[in-house]
Amino acid sequence: MDNKKIWKAGLIVIGDEILSGRTQDKNVAALAKWLNVQGIQLAEVRIVPDIIEHIAEAVNEVRATTDYLFTTGGIGPTHDDITVDAVAAAIGADVIVHPRARAMLEGYYGDKGGLTEARLRMARVPDGGELIENRMSGAPGIRHGNIFIMAGIPAIAAQMMDALTGQLEGGDPVISETIGCWTAESEVADILGAVENAHPECQIGSYPFFREGRVGANFVVRSTDAAQLATCVAALTAALADQGQQVTAGGI
Amino acid sequence: MDNKKIWKAGLIVIGDEILSGRTQDKNVAALAKWLNVQGIQLAEVRIVPDIIEHIAEAVNEVRATTDYLFTTGGIGPTHDDITVDAVAAAIGADVIVHPRARAMLEGYYGDKGGLTEARLRMARVPDGGELIENRMSGAPGIRHGNIFIMAGIPAIAAQMMDALTGQLEGGDPVISETIGCWTAESEVADILGAVENAHPECQIGSYPFFREGRVGANFVVRSTDAAQLATCVAALTAALADQGQQVTAGGI
Structure with missing residues (x-):
């Protein structure tokens, strides 16, 4: 056993729907299993409400003790989708419209009423962020260094995990x-x-x-x-x- | 609206089985719904591994910002059941064997091989703790002030919630x-x-x-x-x- 470093990840689950009991979370177990295969241990999960300051605080506290930080939820077009703003606040980055995300959304919504202001919200990333693509919706996830911003809908989150498979450095799989x-x-x-x-x-x-x-x-x-x-x-x-x-x- | 105080609860889910993806948590949603009816908002959840220091730290951080603190998991008889020790460490209490819990376990295991040392672990409480009874297993949950130590098995946790219904001060139900x-x-x-x-x-x-x-x-x-x-x-x-x-x- 040469490689003794244990790679750790944290997950912030964002959403009042989980904390209200309305929605049964499925992403914790799915991410945990996927991380096992990448040789990364899920070390902590926090479920936080749709409040920017709470999300930002959780992001910074958990990433301080882990190698990778994932979030799920809050990347849609509505008023309660504030994850990008919260992560940007946490890391001190501006929020910008990513040109490629904008182009992807224009393609996706071209025959569905076009790119409204609400939809354009889904092209926003913390400055420096790269896209994590998925085939199911036009809205990409975002990678910013060791932070991964993922969808809340489990089927879409799963596609984003697929896109990241083999991309992250890890240890021996558990x-x-x-x-x-x-x-x-x-x-x-x-x-x-x-x-x-x-x-x-x-x-x-x-x-x-x-x-x-x-x-x-x-x-x-x-x-x-x-x-x-x-x-x-x-x-x-x-x-x-x-x-x-x-x-x-x-x-x- | 006279009563404007929003009562908040935190939950610490304890267990490597959740973080490994082996077990799908059900207690977050169940506790959230039950708390809604009590007029208490689930404000934060943390899922932490079976490590005493991590559990104790999470207990103290979350209870500092909430009115009630719940834990689920880690109250069985095996080596990985360390919740009582972790909560006791967090609040600076000794761990004692609760006489009534001991008597309940003696009754339950009387015709099932008696009260072994491992089973006696389930009668341990942080000093000052009271019991939260359940009819399904001999092992009670524990209330210590505003801290509630509950079972990880959802059917047993649900019985402990039943036993607490109407016991906690809350606001108007959501x-x-x-x-x-x-x-x-x-x-x-x-x-x-x-x-x-x-x-x-x-x-x-x-x-x-x-x-x-x-x-x-x-x-x-x-x-x-x-x-x-x-x-x-x-x-x-x-x-x-x-x-x-x-x-x-x-x-x-």
């Missing part, structure tokens, strides 16, 4: 393996702790559930090293079996 | 009404901004979607005042109709 038992996690808590301590390159997560009137738990072992992962999963499986547990590979 | 149009939100962005500005007691959120190959948007008007809400919805409906939009009451 890989994981799951095993499960029909047992209360409290029955096996000591085993989990002992096996994790014996395998410092691995983390073990324990995820209890109630299903079919019975209690069970899945145990997810994560590592960036495939050999260590296999050793740890084998040790955990053996320790659980020694205790008389039926272990299901792949999880329940 | 009420909302939705209308929708089959239109690009960029077509109506100016209308939304103008109507919101004319109704300072209301907020209007715009939520675009792609469905059945067409674009549409729902507009959610929120207020704590039913009369103002009705006036604002009527004004928005009239302005959209004036522009030639078909408005669907209740949203699309």
